[in-house]
Amino acid sequence: MGDKCEKNMHKNVCDLKAMVNAQNKRIDELIRFIREGSKTDIPQEMTWCTCNLNPYLECLNPDILYHLNLDTKSTDFPKVFGDVRFVCLGGTGARMEKFANFIISEIGLKLSMAVELRNISADGHRYALFKVGPVLVASHGIGGPSISIVLHELIKLVHHAKCQDPVFFRMGTCGGIGVEPGTLVITSQPLDGQLRPVYEVVVHTQPQLRPALLDQALAKELIALSNPCEDGYDTVLGKTLCANDFYEGQSRLDGAFCGYNPQKKMCFLQQISQMGVVNMEMESTAFAALTNQAGIRAAVICVAIINRMEGDQINSPTCVLKDFDQRAQILIARYMRKVLFKCDEDNVETCHCDDAPGCP
Numbered sequence: 001m002g003d004k005c006e007k008n009m010h011k012n013v014c015d016l017k018a019m020v021n022a023q024n025k026r027i028d029e030l031i032r033f034i035r036e037g038s039k040t041d042i043p044q045e046m047t048w049c050t051c052n053l054n055p056y057l058e059c060l061n062p063d064i065l066y067h068l069n070l071d072t073k074s075t076d077f078p079k080v081f082g083d084v085r086f087v088c089l090g091g092t093g094a095r096m097e098k099f100a101n102f103i104i105s106e107i108g109l110k111l112s113m114a115v116e117l118r119n120i121s122a123d124g125h126r127y128a129l130f131k132v133g134p135v136l137v138a139s140h141g142i143g144g145p146s147i148s149i150v151l152h153e154l155i156k157l158v159h160h161a162k163c164q165d166p167v168f169f170r171m172g173t174c175g176g177i178g179v180e181p182g183t184l185v186i187t188s189q190p191l192d193g194q195l196r197p198v199y200e201v202v203v204h205t206q207p208q209l210r211p212a213l214l215d216q217a218l219a220k221e222l223i224a225l226s227n228p229c230e231d232g233y234d235t236v237l238g239k240t241l242c243a244n245d246f247y248e249g250q251s252r253l254d255g256a257f258c259g260y261n262p263q264k265k266m267c268f269l270q271q272i273s274q275m276g277v278v279n280m281e282m283e284s285t286a287f288a289a290l291t292n293q294a295g296i297r298a299a300v301i302c303v304a305i306i307n308r309m310e311g312d313q314i315n316s317p318t319c320v321l322k323d324f325d326q327r328a329q330i331l332i333a334r335y336m337r338k339v340l341f342k343c344d345e346d347n348v349e350t351c352h353c354d355d356a357p358g359c360p
Ligand SMILES: O=P(O)(O)O[C@H]1O[C@H](CO)[C@@H](O)[C@H]1O
Pocket: 090, 091, 092, 141, 142, 143, 171, 172, 173, 174, 246, 281, 282, 283
């Protein structure tokens, strides 16, 4: 009885503490708003501020990031992850491990020969997680629910680690809408299956529509880093349709079920193309909504592995798909070098690499 009472009291104290903290943060925000008023031209949703996060997090001691197999008691988050500046996500563990290896040389990081790249979350058996200096690399599986879970945990990770203004990327594959296979697509606006710029989360039976917003300046910065003549492929900016399914959800004719005909499919693809949609994939709305809610700058870069105007089946040879896979990685590496070494690709001699990790 005494124990139960104590537990209840502890919970009430925790709830009260969380409420007071949340209120204090709101008051701080209000004061800042009154002081700075319209001088502040940074949209609030694009400012990394932990005050947007769940106030109950402060009561968790330890906080267990179950799917990443990490907790704040056995890992010193600020020490291990505090230097993270980029968080890169993609569908599969194997692709993300390759990216982690690629980024080691791309950012001139010197890993001690004795230190092997290690999947930090291997024992969680859900997602892969690698750390390469200031770059955290994770897999997210397929679809909104899967990426949502790993994003909750990664956002908590960067929060607990006190990372400074981290930038998140989703790098993936997609079906192109009227673009050549191999084209790199940077998402300007993700749309859900109903063509709404939102991610729908059902809470207590009620659908909540969260704005699926990406950082437009970051998208433009990435486009500016592409070089179609040298790269040998196009990089385009456009809207992305985020489906909940690979087959019927993307109007394919090759799923196990299909309740429409080829004319209806083409009509749909043309309709979305006219709206400015250039590709389809399956995670961009969740990714944009969660990062936006946390005020984290984020971008989605996917390579088209098929032009859906011309077919449904992915029939490019594995070696071609491997080459396609590298394209988003190359662009993201350019961005990282630009940020870390403060240099333009065209003007390498003006680089300053004082705050770069293990700078050669
Ligand atoms: O290539 P990745 O990043 O895994 O993403 C795309 O590929 C999967 C479907 O094959 C979906 O998850 C889609 O979004």
